[in-house]
Amino acid sequence: MKHYIGIDLGTSAMKLILLREDGVICNTVSKEYPIAFPKPGWSEQNPEDWKAALLAGVPELIRGMNPLDLAGIGCGGQMHGLVALDEQDQVVRPAILWNDGRCGRQTDWLNHEIGTEKLMQWVSNIAFAGFTAPKLLWMKEEEPENFARIRKIMLPKDYINYILTGVHATDYSDAAGTLLLDVAHRCWSAPMLKICGVNDSQLPKLFESYEPIGTVKEDLAASLGIPAALPVAAGAADNAAAAIGMGVVGDGGCNISLGTSGTIFLSSEGQIANDNPALHIFAHADGGNCLLGCMLSAASCNRWFMEDILKTDDYAAEQSAIMEEKLGCNPVYFLPYLMGERSPINDVNARGVFFGMTMDTSRADLLQAILEGVAFAIRDSVEIAAKNGLLPEKSKICGGGAKSPLWRKIFAAVLNLPLEIPENEQGPGIGAALLAEAAGTRANIRQLSREYAHASETVLPDPVLVERYEKRYQQFRKIYPACRELFTEFAKEQEV
Structure with missing residues (x-):
């Protein structure tokens, strides 16, 4: 063989x-x-x-x-x-x-x-x-x-x-x-x-x-x-290459990666319009094109809060304190711009912000705000893609952050998309091997990609949470514009 x-x-x-x-x-x-x-x-x-x-x-x-x-x-x-x-x-x-x-x-x-x-x-x-x-x-x-x-x-x-x-x-x-x-x-x-x-x-x-x-x-x-x-x-x-390995090819393919940074990759057979230059139009390995959005701090926001602030590496235990009834109802918001941000705001001066804290705010509220803030920030790129005709019906989700069932549930509701968990997540190596097979046999790479990629699980959006998170997202998207001038002002002060 x-x-x-x-x-x-x-x-x-x-x-x-x-x-x-x-x-x-x-x-x-x-x-x-x-x-x-x-x-x-x-x-x-x-x-x-x-x-x-x-x-x-x-x-x-x-x-x-x-x-x-x-x-x-x-x-x-x-x-x-x-x-x-x-x-x-x-x-x-x-x-x-x-x-x-x-x-x-x-x-x-x-x-x-x-x-x-x-x-x-x-x-x-x-x-x-x-x-x-x-x-x-x-x-x-x-x-x-x-x-x-x-x-x-x-x-x-x-x-x-x-x-x-x-x-x-x-x-x-x-x-x-x-x-x-x-x-x-x-x-x-x-x-x-x-x-x-x-x-x-x-x-x-x-x-x-x-x-x-x-x-x-x-x-x-x-x-x-x-x-x-x-x-x-x-x-x-x-x-x-990773998209090839996960079957994200042709029109309508989508993958979200929750690593240190976060990316959303949307594939298209034809040309792609783009009215936001902070999203990238690249060629795809399947012969078509793709729209790529990249946020600089995704799972790294969670790691920062857990390991640097809370001084723990028991991620599951901390997330278990987040109550089901609080999903979509958290009064605390988090801007996940710890290293500035690329897509879609393209602001090197942007910084992380907790908003809405009171004397009743708990560590679980803060952690939940981080998980939700990263999901909201990815949705910002999805919104731009949708305006340009690339609204996926579903998405793959991978990376270290995607191993959290809670975070997957939040993402599915915030994006209102079914999320497929890949059976094998070996990064670009699998895609590279499939490209080698296509090069050697002249097989159709999209067909090879789809035949290889299988989902071990699909997370469906909870309709109740979708409605709650829609309201929360519309509030979240007002926070950065309100802070933009302050970010610029603070950056100038630090240069002096």
């Missing part, structure tokens, strides 16, 4: 999955690597550490199996990171990661001097400090000697594919997060390349995520113990 390797190149570790063609996960391996923070707000990694994880991880993953049963490799990975190679394909400098904040000035210049209207026209998105284009501008201004050495600009998972195949390639879903891709026309944006001072020859060739870009090099295959003719898929950005 054929087997496929799926690679998830994460920020802290590479996770490898061995997936059999009947959908059984035969083995998993994880290899950690360090993150460097050379200066406050900076975040870097050495791509050689990713290579080392690959070289160590694959032999361990396939140990005990017949390597001739392998039929393909796919990789999903962290987005936006700048990997610069010189003319000998050597890494010019450590990769600047998605969560690096050094490019604030360049980001502001793009949004204000070039203008968000032009950016939306050229690349369907405005600039964020995490995106690749501002990193290129920073490197051009701050490290001109290194910038002059660049012969290839790649993304993290594309560097792994290069190590495997020797091919400089990327896929549309990952390229969309660079701010260099004309998402609507599926090509590199000439105006943005000119602004960043780079040309087509410095950029990798574009592929659909499920297309093969080449085969594993003979010398590397020998060291890994795998066949040299093994096809390698173009792969996908982490969110897109």
